[in-house]
Amino acid sequence: MTAERDNIARWVAREILPHEGAVRGWLARRYGSSLDVDDVVQEAYCRLAALASTDHIDNGRAYFFTTVRSIAMDIFRRAKVAGEKSLTENELCGVEDDYPRADRAAEARQELLRIDGFLSTVSLTCRRVIELRRLHGLSQKETAQHLGISEHSVENHVTRGIRRVMKMLADAEGDVTDRDTRGGSST
Numbered sequence: 001m002t003a004e005r006d007n008i009a010r011w012v013a014r015e016i017l018p019h020e021g022a023v024r025g026w027l028a029r030r031y032g033s034s035l036d037v038d039d040v041v042q043e044a045y046c047r048l049a050a051l052a053s054t055d056h057i058d059n060g061r062a063y064f065f066t067t068v069r070s071i072a073m074d075i076f077r078r079a080k081v082a083g084e085k086s087l088t089e090n091e092l093c094g095v096e097d098d099y100p101r102a103d104r105a106a107e108a109r110q111e112l113l114r115i116d117g118f119l120s121t122v123s124l125t126c127r128r129v130i131e132l133r134r135l136h137g138l139s140q141k142e143t144a145q146h147l148g149i150s151e152h153s154v155e156n157h158v159t160r161g162i163r164r165v166m167k168m169l170a171d172a173e174g175d176v177t178d179r180d181t182r183g184g185s186s187t
Helices: 003-034 037-049 061-080 089-093 101-121 123-133 140-147 153-181
Strands: none
Touching: 003 037, 003 061, 037 061, 089 153, 101 123, 123 140, 123 153, 140 153
């Protein structure tokens, strides 16, 4: 142990240890069971031990209280950001994944490509209107302003474009049904 480490250890014994009971009481009153007081105090001692010097500290008691308050806030901040929730191994196994299964994701990509192909048969303005309204969520007014057309034109383009895509989808599904009834394959 170096001389500075010895000085820090003596300083902690003299300036910090006498206040541990008050700090523990304050933490318990302030945070109740939502915080592990032992963990906070232990972390405070670790931070104090990591100090290079205590020369900058005028009031050990105030520094100790400030340190534990900072640690408590860090713990709550991390819990809020991470959305921590204690789960047992059995509970963890029962958690369902929010992501779609690979086969569903592949089907959705194929369907998007198919719709994109259908949209390529409508006018460029009609396609842009549908993209802005349905994919980007712009309002009718915002779409009209963006494209420099009237709101009435936006409404007409959406109606015609969606009708055309729906008809093409129905026709494509009709072709598949016809092939299936004739003994053909749909793939």
